[in-house]
Amino acid sequence: MKRVLNFIDGEFRPPCSGRYIPDVDPATGQVIAEIAESGPADVDAAVAAASRAFESWRKTPAEERSRLLLRVAELIEENFDELARLESEDNGKPIALSRRMDVPRAVLNFRFFATAILHAETRAHMTDDRALNYTLRAPLGVAGLISPWNLPLYLLTWKIAPAVAAGNCCVAKPSELTPLTADRLAALTVEAGIPPGVINIVHGPGASAGRALTSHPKVPLISFTGGTKTGADVMACAGPLFKKVSLELGGKNPNIVFADADLEQAVATSIQSSFSNQGEICLCGSRLFVERAIYDEFLARFVDATKKLRIGDPQDSSTDVGALVSEPHLRKVEGYVELAKEEGGAILAGGNRPADLPQRVRGGYFLEPTVITGLDCARRVMQEEIFGPVVTVTPFDSPDEAIAYANGTRYGLSASVWTRDLQNAHRVAAALDSGTVWVNTWLLRDLRVPFGGMKESGVGREGGFDSLQFFTEAKNVCIKL
Numbered sequence: 001m002k003r004v005l006n007f008i009d010g011e012f013r014p015p016c017s018g019r020y021i022p023d024v025d026p027a028t029g030q031v032i033a034e035i036a037e038s039g040p041a042d043v044d045a046a047v048a049a050a051s052r053a054f055e056s057w058r059k060t061p062a063e064e065r066s067r068l069l070l071r072v073a074e075l076i077e078e079n080f081d082e083l084a085r086l087e088s089e090d091n092g093k094p095i096a097l098s099r100r101m102d103v104p105r106a107v108l109n110f111r112f113f114a115t116a117i118l119h120a121e122t123r124a125h126m127t128d129d130r131a132l133n134y135t136l137r138a139p140l141g142v143a144g145l146i147s148p149w150n151l152p153l154y155l156l157t158w159k160i161a162p163a164v165a166a167g168n169c170c171v172a173k174p175s176e177l178t179p180l181t182a183d184r185l186a187a188l189t190v191e192a193g194i195p196p197g198v199i200n201i202v203h204g205p206g207a208s209a210g211r212a213l214t215s216h217p218k219v220p221l222i223s224f225t226g227g228t229k230t231g232a233d234v235m236a237c238a239g240p241l242f243k244k245v246s247l248e249l250g251g252k253n254p255n256i257v258f259a260d261a262d263l264e265q266a267v268a269t270s271i272q273s274s275f276s277n278q279g280e281i282c283l284c285g286s287r288l289f290v291e292r293a294i295y296d297e298f299l300a301r302f303v304d305a306t307k308k309l310r311i312g313d314p315q316d317s318s319t320d321v322g323a324l325v326s327e328p329h330l331r332k333v334e335g336y337v338e339l340a341k342e343e344g345g346a347i348l349a350g351g352n353r354p355a356d357l358p359q360r361v362r363g364g365y366f367l368e369p370t371v372i373t374g375l376d377c378a379r380r381v382m383q384e385e386i387f388g389p390v391v392t393v394t395p396f397d398s399p400d401e402a403i404a405y406a407n408g409t410r411y412g413l414s415a416s417v418w419t420r421d422l423q424n425a426h427r428v429a430a431a432l433d434s435g436t437v438w439v440n441t442w443l444l445r446d447l448r449v450p451f452g453g454m455k456e457s458g459v460g461r462e463g464g465f466d467s468l469q470f471f472t473e474a475k476n477v478c479i480k481l
């Protein structure tokens with residue numbers, strides 16, 4: 001059985017505990033690997049290795065850092081098929097999706113930040129004829145990077161690439177549920193020639209390995225992506241140590257369809273935004289609001305398209321919807337479907353475990369894409385992040401009502417607005433409490449834009465130069481003239 005070891009100081013090491021936890025393929029329920037069960041001692045060793053490596057990595061010219069990171073991107077491409085398969089096996093996502101989204105984005109993350117550092121500029125301020133101020137930006141040291149299971153390689157590289165490109169060294173802690181592509185990436189960084197200690201990966205449970213990182217006194221910055229509740233714990237650990245913290249947290253994203261929208265496009269994209277990756281994307285639009293004039297027609301088309309989605313073996317390239325990441329997560333999502341019924345909702349599609357799955361995946365954690373109507377916006381199902389293939393559909397009568405519904409949660413990560421009326425689009429976009437607003441699209445990402453959430457969806461912005469700013473510290477130098 002494959003053993004996933006920690007990657008510290010350029011080598012693979014067993015955990016200090018000597019213990020391992022099982023890694024399950026959620027499509028089959030079978031154990032496919034064992035993962036190092038790490039704790040504070042492993043994190044200590046990784047932080048020490050990263051601190052040592054930092055002394056020379058911070059002085060390595062940007063061009064050389066860029067060359068090495070571009071080589072990592074190339075190696076990800078050379079190992080594309082294997083990484084796509086591992087991601088699908090580990091997470092349960094359709095292989096078509098890991099080929100289309102996860103692995104290409106990992107390549108892009110490295111390319112983007114490897115080249116961005118070649119174009120970085122700093123600022124200068126003349127104080128009349130009295131002084132010249134200029135800003136230096138320097139890496140901070142060891143970055144602690146904690147990523148979730150839904151887009152494992154995509155989000156891990158979204159953190160590693162800017163952290164290391166900016167001259168920091170890092171200790172990354174991927175989710176214990178999906179360690180396989182992180183493990184493969186570690187080997188590729190060796191092949192690329194990244195010096196030992198620059199990138200370290202420690203596996204294991206969040207409560208031990210993750211917490212050891214967020215409370216480690218020699219880790220001055222933490223970039224965390226995960227649930228809002230965990231984010232609060234990260235903040236509580238990091239706060240007293242005055243760490244720089246970036247939190248990308250949960251969402252309960254609204255998807256607002258006005259009567260003048262291109263209906264065909266709105267339905268097709270809403271299917272994607274509701275059910276891609278089994279609804280396990282922080283940016284999924286889990287609350288659909290549809291203007292009453294087209295509500296019935298939209299709903300009929302949407303339910304019909306939902307029922308046509310192919311749910312099945314993630315390794316089959318024609319599968320649209322794969323398995324949820326784990327049995328506890330499946331139960332949690334099913335619990336929300338039951339709650340929706342108790343709260344008075346009607347299930348128009350899905351709601352059950354599929355009956356006729358291929359033999360190979362009958363032990364997996366599958367749930368039919370589920371459409372719920374008839375719920376009041378204050379109900380728990382419409383307030384709490386479900387993070388599964390479950391969407392609610394609600395009619396609205398005016399733009400103001402749609403905005404009030406959309407903003408009526410504690411989250412504020414992303415939103416989609418469907419309308420052909422430009423003024424309406426601008427007005428609604430400006431009024432939404434949301435870090436990102438898409439108009440007539442969803443998940444169209446430009447890596448230069450600021451990315452992050454409002455309210456309980458996060459703190460800070462990453463993406464483009466926002467990431468490079470987060471992973472460096474500004475110093476003002478004032479010279480009297």
Ligand code: NDP
Nearest residue numbers: 147148149174175176206210211226227230248249250282
């Ligand atoms: P969790 O918050 O449970 O876990 C995220 C990461 O934190 C994992 O690596 C986890 O380790 C680790 N962790 C858990 N507890 C602690 C702790 N006390 N201290 C430090 N680290 C800890 O989230 P999920 O993995 O369940 O991911 C789903 C959540 O992520 C959803 O809420 C989703 O919305 C959000 N998300 C947000 C995104 C954004 O950009 N805003 C993007 C993608 C997801 P382990 O899993 O091993 O326990």
